Amino acid sequence: MFRFKKYVLLFVLAATLLAACGGAKAPAEEASCAPNCKYTDMTLCYPQLGAESDWRTANTASFKETAGEYGVRLIFSDAQQKQENQISAMRACIQQEVDVIGLPPVVEDGWDAVLTEAKNAGIPVIIVDRSVSADESLYAAHIGSDMKLEGERAAEEFNKQFPNGAKVLELSGTTGSGAAVGRAEGFRAKLNPNIEIIDSQTGNFTRAEALPVMQAFLQKYKPGVDFQGIFIHNDDMGIGAIEALKAAGVQPGDLFIVSVDGTRGGFQAMVDGWFQADVECNPLLGPQVLEMGLKLMNGETIEREVLTNETVYYPDNAADLLPSRKY
Ligand code: GZL
Numbered sequence: 036m037f038r039f040k041k042y043v044l045l046f047v048l049a050a051t052l053l054a055a056c057g058g059a060k061a062p063a064e065e066a067s068c069a070p071n072c073k074y075t076d077m078t079l080c081y082p083q084l085g086a087e088s089d090w091r092t093a094n095t096a097s098f099k100e101t102a103g104e105y106g107v108r109l110i111f112s113d114a115q116q117k118q119e120n121q122i123s124a125m126r127a128c129i130q131q132e133v134d135v136i137g138l139p140p141v142v143e144d145g146w147d148a149v150l151t152e153a154k155n156a157g158i159p160v161i162i163v164d165r166s167v168s169a170d171e172s173l174y175a176a177h178i179g180s181d182m183k184l185e186g187e188r189a190a191e192e193f194n195k196q197f198p199n200g201a202k203v204l205e206l207s208g209t210t211g212s213g214a215a216v217g218r219a220e221g222f223r224a225k226l227n228p229n230i231e232i233i234d235s236q237t238g239n240f241t242r243a244e245a246l247p248v249m250q251a252f253l254q255k256y257k258p259g260v261d262f263q264g265i266f267i268h269n270d271d272m273g274i275g276a277i278e279a280l281k282a283a284g285v286q287p288g289d290l291f292i293v294s295v296d297g298t299r300g301g302f303q304a305m306v307d308g309w310f311q312a313d314v315e316c317n318p319l320l321g322p323q324v325l326e327m328g329l330k331l332m333n334g335e336t337i338e339r340e341v342l343t344n345e346t347v348y349y350p351d352n353a354a355d356l357l358p359s360r361k362y
Pocket of ligand 1: 087088089090164165179180214240268269270271295296316
């Protein structure tokens with residue numbers, strides 16, 4: 036009996052050592068063409084989260100156009116803002132033994148299992164745009180905006196506009212998404228204490244869902260009296276909110292509205308006097324992600340965290356800039 040126990044102990048020890056030093060993992064992440072892989076050798080999986088906004092449409096176009104230009108085989112899917120669809124698409128890509136997965140996660144949580152499956156299959160994952168809460172060891176890198184900074188920038192606009200204080204509403208993005216979480220956190224961290232957020236509701240980053248939310252706000256709060264401003268987490272929800280504001284007789288400029296993204300729709304809302312600032316959030320990440328993917332295929336090291344440089348746009352030059360906007 037003692038001998039049996041000894042062998043069991045040895046087996047467990049060996050298995051533990053193997054797992055700890057990655058023995059349980061698949062072959063190294065370098066592709067077979069390393070170190071001379073070219074873009075035409077790459078199969079990139081991009082399980083896009085949806086088509087909920089102009090920002091997302093531009094993000095999709097960036098990947099499709101770049102892949103087409105570089106000769107990369109792109110496996111694209113649209114998850115219609117459902118995490119389970121993104122996970123299924125990732126698993127299909129793992130089965131197809133793609134070279135790289137770019138994941139634009141709809142929400143922060145719930146990715147550990149599928150990221151572990153990709154890692155064990157030796158397929159590097161680049162987290163694109165929004166962040167994930169999974170351990171960093173489960174993915175190769177993240178590239179996207181500093182969402183907290185975007186929220187802080189929005190707060191600074193309200194602080195400048197209302198030195199003596201104000202009451203504001205918040206129309207937030209998809210619940211649990213890195214974009215909404217970060218923007219809300221940054222907004223609250225930087226907002227002056229004499230500016231009160233009297234209510235916050237999600238519009239899920241879409242025009243259609245923002246409209247009824249704004250209508251409900253207007254049933255509860257008198258514009259200009261109960262609130263003086265609105266922080267809106269993306270331009271699409273802003274455009275939905277404007278429809279409700281117009282129907283309620285609100286005029287451009289009656290309220291101080293700050294949005295995020297900097298899409299053509301947001302620029303037009305600034306030209307029309309509805310938005311007083313639009314915090315940039317750049318969706319055109321295709322070239323950078325493909326470059327990072329090629330480096331991973333060739334076994335090169337890449338930056339683990341790549342944050343896009345962004346700014347704030349204002350109405351004073353929105354009309355001049357609008358024609359040249361890429362999204
Ligand atoms: C932000 C991105 C957000 C945009 C929205 O990086 O994830 O999702 O702000 C989009 O327009 O729907």
